[in-house]
Amino acid sequence: MRIVECPSPNHDERGAPIDMLVLHYTGMKTGEEALARLTDPAAKVSAHYTIDRDGRIYRHVAEERRAWHAGVSYWAGERNVNARSIGIEIVNPGHEYGYVPFTDPQIASLIDLSRGIFARHPIPPARVVAHSDVAPARKEDPGELFPWKCLAEYGIGLWPAGGFYTLAEPFEKALARFGYGVSPEVDVPVEKVVTAFQRHFRTAKLDGMWDEECGRILADLLEQREAAMHATA
Numbered sequence: 001m002r003i004v005e006c007p008s009p010n011h012d013e014r015g016a017p018i019d020m021l022v023l024h025y026t027g028m029k030t031g032e033e034a035l036a037r038l039t040d041p042a043a044k045v046s047a048h049y050t051i052d053r054d055g056r057i058y059r060h061v062a063e064e065r066r067a068w069h070a071g072v073s074y075w076a077g078e079r080n081v082n083a084r085s086i087g088i089e090i091v092n093p094g095h096e097y098g099y100v101p102f103t104d105p106q107i108a109s110l111i112d113l114s115r116g117i118f119a120r121h122p123i124p125p126a127r128v129v130a131h132s133d134v135a136p137a138r139k140e141d142p143g144e145l146f147p148w149k150c151l152a153e154y155g156i157g158l159w160p161a162g163g164f165y166t167l168a169e170p171f172e173k174a175l176a177r178f179g180y181g182v183s184p185e186v187d188v189p190v191e192k193v194v195t196a197f198q199r200h201f202r203t204a205k206l207d208g209m210w211d212e213e214c215g216r217i218l219a220d221l222l223e224q225r226e227a228a229m230h231a232t233a
Contacts (some may be wrong), residue, residue, distance in 0.1 A: 001057065001109070001112045001115065001116070002056075002057070002133075003033045003049075003057045003058070003059050003214075004056060004057065004058050005058075005059055006035060006038075006039060006058040006060055007039065007052070007058065007059075007060060008038055008046040008047075008060035008061055008067070009039070009041045009062040010038075010039075010041065010043070010044055010045060010046035010060075010061070010067070010068050010185070011046055011062075011065040011066055011067050011068065012065065012066050013065070013066060014064065014065065014066045014083050014084075015083050016083040016084045017084065018063065018084060018085065018086060018121040018123070019085075019121065019122060019123055019124070019126075019127055020075065020078075020084045020085035020086070020123060020127045020129065021085060021086050021088070021094065021114065021117060021123050021127065021128045021129070022069060022070055022081065022082065022085045022087045022088070022129055022130070022134060022194065022228040023088055023090065023110075023128070023130055023131065023142050023146070024047065024069060024087060024088065024089045024090065024130075024141050024142060025089070025090050025091070025094050025132045025141040025142040025143060025146075026050065026089050026090065026091050026092060026093075026094070027092070027093065027094030027095070027096060027097070027141060028093065028094075028097070029093055029097050030124035031050075031052045031053060031091040034048060034050060034089065034159060035058060036090055037051075038050060038089065039060060040058055045068050045069065045095065046060050046061050046067045046068050046069060046087075047060055047061070047067050047069040047087040047088060048060060048062075048069075048086045048087050048088065048091040049059045049064055049086075049088045049089070049113060050069050050088075050089040050090070050091065051088065051089070051090045051091065051106050051107060051110055051113070052091045052106070052135075053091050053103050053105070054103070054105055055103070055105030055106055055108060055109040056109075057109050057113055058184055059125060063086055063117070063120065066082050067082065067084065067086075067087050068082060069082060069087030069089070069131075070082050070085060070087065070131065070134055070135065071135060071138070072135060072138070073134035073135045074134060074135075074186050075127075075129060075134045075179045075180075075181070076127075076179040077185075078099055078158070081134050083141035086117055086121070086123075087113075088110065088113065089210050090095075090102060090110065090142060091106070092104055092141075092142070092143075092179070094140070094141060094143065095140055095143065099143060100143060100145070101145050102142075102145065102146060102147065103171075105168070107147060107150060110151070110156075111154050111156065114128075114151075114154075114156045115154070115155075118155070118156075124229075124230065125152070125155060125156070125157050125158045125224075125225075126158055126178075126179070126221075126224075126225045126228070127179075128151075128156055128157035128158075129157075129179070129200075130142055130146070130196070130199070130200050132196045132199055132200070133179070133180065133196050133197075133200060134181075136180070136181075136188055136192040136193050136195065136196035137188045137189070137192045140144075140199065144199050144201060144203040144206060145203075148200060148201070152209070158221050158224055158225065159201070160201060160216075160217045160220040160221060161220055161224060162220070163216075163219075163220045163223060164216065165216060165219030165220050165222075165223055166215060166216065166219055167215045167218060171210050171214070171215060171218065172190060173195060174215075174218050174219070174222065175194075175197065175218065177222065178218060178221060178225070179220060180193050180196070180197065181193070186204070187218075191208035191209075194207065194208045194209065194210050194214070195207075195208040197214065197218070200209055201216055201217050201218075201221070202214060
């Protein structure tokens with residue numbers, strides 16, 4: 001795996017251990033525009049890595065430093081997601097400029113890069129998240145075309161296994177237990193949170209309305225996470 005150095009000045013001290021991976025799309029017209037923005041000191045944004053359409057990986061910020069990729073965000077009680085996470089941008093014009101599927105070389109590079117990150121940092125599958133998961137009121141990336149199921153087959157993130165589970169608690173409470181920010185902890189409309197969940201785990205219907213299928217999926221994910229935690233305890 002070859003990594004091209006493309007340093008960004010936009011980083012600072014972490015102040016927390018690394019235990020999250022946040023995946024993004026660039027949401028700009030071209031990869032060149034994205035690289036320029038991520039390395040522009042005036043933009044005050046960055047990521048640790050960017051993966052271009054041909055699979056080329058650019059490194060902007062050393063992993064031990066905090067990159068500025070998640071913005072105002074929340075996951076599992078953590079409001080400074082940047083401090084605990086590694087951020088990977090994947091070149092795609094996104095919903096604003098003509099959203100397209102991600103390429104096979106991009107996903108292959110992402111798998112290789114993520115495996116290396118996991119070897120260096122204790123990041124459990126349940127803490128591999130979308131930008132939209134940690135900032136559902138503001139963000140949609142990497143979006144409904146992102147192949148989360150494929151990545152989960154390589155241990156990168158969780159994916160529902162098809163178990164017939166049911167939630168034994170209100171869905172808002174279950175979403176919060178999984179990690180999402182919901183009221184009153186976070187001032188985000190619940191419809192935005194539900195849409196983020198659907199965009200990640202149930203892409204066939206993105207309506208922001210909680211239903212029985214969403215409940216089964218979330219119960220399945222919670223069961224998987226609990227089983228993994230017990231296995232490593």
